[in-house]
Amino acid sequence: MQYIPNILFLIALVAGIGYFTKNIRKVIRNIKLGQEIGPLGDKKQRINNVIRIAMGQSKMVVRPVSGILHIFVYVGFIIINIEVVEIIIDGLFGTHRVLSFLGVTYDYLIAIFEVLAFLVLFGVTVFWIRRNVKKIKRFWSSEMKGWPKSDGNIILYIEMVLMILFLTMNAADQQLQAIDAAHYTKAGMFPISSFISPLFEGFSEATLIIIERTAWWLHILGILIFLNYLYFSKHLHIMLAFPNVYFGKVVPKGKFKNNEAVTNEVKLMMDPNADPFAAPAEGAEVPAKFGASDALDLSQIQLLNAYTCTECGRCTSECPANQTGKKLSPRKIMMDTRDRIEEIGKNIDANGEFKPDGKQLLGDYITTEELWACTTCNACVEACPVSIDPLSIIMEMRQYLVMEQSAAPNELNITMTNIENNGAPWPFNQMDRLNWKNEA
C-alpha cells in the first residue's frame, strides 16, 4: 500500500510525457509536409543567432518593459526546471528533498528558485494587466478574438497557479521542518515563502502535511498539464523558438528568395542555343505551380514559423499597413498558416492521407486584400523576437496570384506591361532614358 503514491506518480508522469510526445510528433510530421529546404549553410551565424536572439532574448528587449518582464519569466522557467528534477526523483522513490545533501548549495538553490518564482509571478501579473486592464492594442486586434485571446490568458493563469503552488508547498514545508515532522528534512532557504509561512502557524502536523502534499501534487500535475497544453496553444514557442531562430533568415532582409524553377525557364527562353529538351533531363523538375496557394506549398521553415509564432503581435504593431487601418496583419498570416496546416494534419489523421477538402490557405484564410496591402518593408521580420518571416509567405502567395492566376490588381498589370515593353514601370520609351542630361 505504501507504494501507491509512487505508482500513481509514475502513471501520471508516463501519461503526461507520453501524450506530449505523441502530439509533438504530430507537429513534426505536419512541418515535414512542407516543401523541403535545400542545404542550409552559415552554421556559425545560425548558432550565433540562437545564442543571441533565442537564448539571449536580444530582440525582446527592443521593448524594454515587456522584454525585461519576459526575461524574468523565461529565466524563471528554465531555472525552476532544476527543481522539477528533484520533484520527479522524490515522486518516483518516495524521498523528500533528495538533493538536500548538497548542503549550503541546496539552500541557495531553493532561495534562487523562490526569488525567481516571485519574479515570474510578478511578470505574469503585469502581463495579465497589460492584456486585460491596460488593453494594449496589439492584444485586441481582430485576429485576437475568441480562442487566441483566452489562450493568452489561460497560459498566464497556469503560470500564476504553478508559482503559487510552489511557494505554498515551501511555506508548509517550513512549518513542518519547524515542528520536526518526520520525513521533512531540514533544508532550504525560503526568502519568499517565509512571508506565507506564518499563515500556517499553529496548524496541526496532519493539516500541514495535507497542505504540503496537495501543493506538491498539484504543482507537478500542473506542470504535466501545462506541458500538454502547449500543443493546443500558441505557447509552443518555448521550445520551437530555438530551432526556429536557427533556421531563420541569415542573408540581408532585402534579399528575397530566387525562384529556381523560373530561372530555368527564363534561361531557356533567353538562350537561342538552348536545347528545349535538355532541361528536364537535368533533373530540374517543372514545379506543379509557381508560388503558394496552400500551406503544403510553403516550405518546412515557413511551417515551423507558423507553429513557433507566439501571437505577441509585435510584427503587426510595426506593420505600416496595419497601423493605417488596412486588413493586413502579419501575425494573422502566421496564425492562418498554422490553423490551415493543423487542419490538413487532422485531415490526414482521419483519412490516412490528405483528402482534398475544397479549401486552401489563399482565399479561405488569407484574402487577396491582405496580400496586396503589404509594402514589403520588412518591419514585421525585424520586429519578430523569434525570427519569423511573415513577408516570405506573403510574397509566395503573390507569386501564385500573379503567375498562376494573372490576378494582380489592374494598376500593377499596367506597371508590369510597361516594364515588359519599355523597361520602366511608367510608359516612357527606353530610348529616352538619358534625356535628363540635356534638360535644364
Place this chain on the structure above:
Amino acid sequence: MSEAIKVPTMAEYMAEGKQPEVLFWVGCAGSFDDRAKKITKAFVKLLHKANIEFAVLGTEESCTGDPAKRAGNEFLFQMQAMGNIEVLNAYEVKKIVTACPHCFNTIKNEYPELGGNYEVMHHTQFLKTLLNEGRLKVEGGKFKGKRITFHDPCYLGRANGEYEAPRELLAKLEVELVEMKRCKTRGLCCGAGGAQMFKEPEPGSKDINIERTEEALETKPDIIAAGCPFCNTMMTDGVKGKEREGDVQVMDVAEMIANAEEL
C-alpha cells in the same frame, strides 16, 4: 544647373577602350521622374566635383525588375535581371553606385544568383567613402544648424542594415539632426515599397505616407531628408497633403550636399 552636364556612357568608354571607376545606375525614377531627375543631376555634379570617372548605361539600362518581383511576377523580374546582367557583364562592370535603394538592393542581393556579381553601393555609402578618402570636401554651408529629420528607406535600412552612412553625411553638413520616434530598425515605411508606388492603397483609415509625414512634421524640421526617390515622392506628397510645402522641404541627402557646396 542650366549648362548641359557631361554624362559619359559605358558605350563611349568602351569605344575608347577604357573602363570607368564606377557605373552609375540611374534607375527608372532617376531617369524619368521629374523630382528624381534633380537628385540624379545633383549626384552627377558631386561625381564631377570629386573627379570620379563614371559612366551610365543610358539607353541600355532597363528596370532592375524590383517592382515586378515584389508584385509577385518572378518571371518578369528574372527576364529583366538577366537582360541587365548580360549588358553589365558584357561591359565587365565591377562596381555600381545608385541613388535608388530598390535598385541597390536588387542588384546587390538578387542579381548574384542570376549571374551578376558586382560591388554595389548606395550613393550615400559612396559619398561617405569619398569624404573619408578626402576626394570630396563638404562643410556645413547653408544647411548648418538647420533642423533635419532623416527618413530611413526600408530597402537601405532594414533590408540592408545601412543606417549610418546618410546620417554621417548629414553630420558633415553640421545640421541639427532630430530623429523621429520610429527610426532606424523601427523606421516606418513611406508606403511606396512592394510595388505599392504603382497602385492605389487598399482600404484603410489613412494613407501610409500621411502617417509618416505627420511623424516627420512632429520633429518640426526645416527639411525632411530622404535617400530614395520613391520615399521622396511619398514624403513630398505628404507634405503637400498637410499644406506645409511652404516651410518644409523634402530633399535627398545628395541634393543637400550639392546645394551646400554652391555657397
